[in-house]
Amino acid sequence: MSPATLERLVLARASALIPVRTAASGAAGVQKVETGSAMIHRFDGALNPAICARLCALSHSRTEKPEGAADPAKLPWQDSDTFAFDHWEEGELRHLIGGYRLMVGQLICLAVREIVFPHFTDLVRWRPGKSMDEHKDDGYPGDDELMSCRHYSAVTYCNDNYSGGETFIRNEHGGYYVSAPRTGTLVFYPSDERATHGVKPVVGGDRVTLSTWFTRDVRHYRP
Numbered sequence: 001m002s003p004a005t006l007e008r009l010v011l012a013r014a015s016a017l018i019p020v021r022t023a024a025s026g027a028a029g030v031q032k033v034e035t036g037s038a039m040i041h042r043f044d045g046a047l048n049p050a051i052c053a054r055l056c057a058l059s060h061s062r063t064e065k066p067e068g069a070a071d072p073a074k075l076p077w078q079d080s081d082t083f084a085f086d087h088w089e090e091g092e093l094r095h096l097i098g099g100y101r102l103m104v105g106q107l108i109c110l111a112v113r114e115i116v117f118p119h120f121t122d123l124v125r126w127r128p129g130k131s132m133d134e135h136k137d138d139g140y141p142g143d144d145e146l147m148s149c150r151h152y153s154a155v156t157y158c159n160d161n162y163s164g165g166e167t168f169i170r171n172e173h174g175g176y177y178v179s180a181p182r183t184g185t186l187v188f189y190p191s192d193e194r195a196t197h198g199v200k201p202v203v204g205g206d207r208v209t210l211s212t213w214f215t216r217d218v219r220h221y222r223p
């Protein structure tokens, strides 16, 4: 295969994932957004909106409880409202999101100068009323030992047709960065006590996110 053909193939895969600016589409592409924190990173347009829409459809088809049946006091994973990447069937979407996980790992690597590997990935449906209290992601005493391999937490918003549902993340200045959901936006931050975070109540519609935890420990790499 000639280098030019290979490059075309790589770019075709990349443009399926990330909006590429063309005169016709007017898509903005990936855009780094200032968060006021050296630990909290946000990229708008990280994931193509068409793929976000497919993720929303997948989430809805895999979390079939009737509307109103979910308990707002429970977290989505306590209420069968998640679909772990490990269980997705082989196919185009699995391959694309497999590539996206690696791309996010590279953005983390560029941002924090540490090599990280994707660990657990989950597609999460947050129904109206759901929220999450401030917490860290690398576990508390008594939690599953595996949580301690989480070093960075990355959330991609798959839709934004609801209100609320902001991720609030404690920053190094004693305040919070409030991350407003926007379709295709990626936000990532350390999983430990430096960046405790939570989710404000979701109002008026379902919030769908793709969450991935990244680890520095290659033994916990989950392709």
Ligand SMILES: O=C(O)CCC(=O)C(=O)O
Residues within 6 Å of the ligand: 132, 137, 155, 166, 167, 197, 198, 199, 209, 211
């Ligand atoms: O969905 C978000 O914005 C963050 C979710 C979260 O903190 C978690 O799942 O641990």
Ligand SMILES: [Fe+2]
Residues within 6 Å of the ligand: 135, 136, 137, 153, 197
């Ligand atoms: Fe979290």
